[in-house]
Amino acid sequence: MAKEVADATDMKSSRRAKGNERGRRFSTRLEFLLTSALDGYINSQFNAGRLDADKYKKVVDAWHQKGRPKVIGFRYDLETQLDLVFLHVQDFRFYGDRAGIPAAISGILEMMRVNARAMRIRTFCQPDSVVAKQLLDSQSLLNLLGSAEQRQIQLAEIVQFFKIVLEREHTVHRAEEMRGAYQSTTTKTLQRTQDNHGGAPATDAATCRGR
Structure with missing residues (x-):
């Protein structure tokens, strides 16, 4: 043990x-x-x-x-x-x-x-x-x-x-790592989406049409 x-x-x-x-x-x-x-x-x-x-x-x-x-x-x-x-x-x-x-x-x-x-x-x-x-x-x-x-x-x-306390801490640590990885992936995905759409041009285009 x-x-x-x-x-x-x-x-x-x-x-x-x-x-x-x-x-x-x-x-x-x-x-x-x-x-x-x-x-x-x-x-x-x-x-x-x-x-x-x-x-x-x-x-x-x-x-x-x-x-x-x-x-x-x-x-x-x-x-x-x-x-x-x-x-x-x-x-x-x-x-x-x-x-x-x-x-x-x-x-x-x-x-x-x-x-x-x-x-x-x-x-x-x-x-x-x-x-x-x-x-x-x-x-x-x-x-x-x-x-x-x-x-x-x-x-x-x-x-x-x-041993039990260690196992619990390892579980929490893994969960935190997974959460951090998910948040990082989500942030990168949103950034790529904005880049693909040229950032904020959609609003600029609407403004131009209004003019």
Whole structure:
């Protein structure tokens, strides 16, 4: 489903204004889903005794040095959560077909850190293809974390909603193009008709007859 979304997107500048507001909604929903999934995942690794106290303290100290408020559990912002997981690549348990490949795990986490920085900028001036890539990367992350089926369903709902909105916009865009083409053809036809009749001579001729 996410691949279909990626295939359906484009970067036409004429659609960016509409895409900004939609991108803001999608990015907010996606960010909340991912932070919730990571909070649950880190908690599970903590309960399993895999969280390194020194590495965790490093993240907490950096958080407080920035003057940020205390959080409940591991409810940091998305980028900080990913930083914490990244520090535990050798300690945490991962899932899916890339679980045994440290380089692949690091690659997914790094891609998501880039996405997290983009989502943190609240203008969300991103083309559809960028949002689609974020959805694809998010799918890879949830698989890596072994997220519960409910999380996977929530992501699928976001993907499906995004796909529907894209299809509607494509339909509207095609209709506008067809309308513009029709109006252009009509204008050209009227112009040719006037040219064939010599513009306004008919009125001049009537005036001459009146004289």
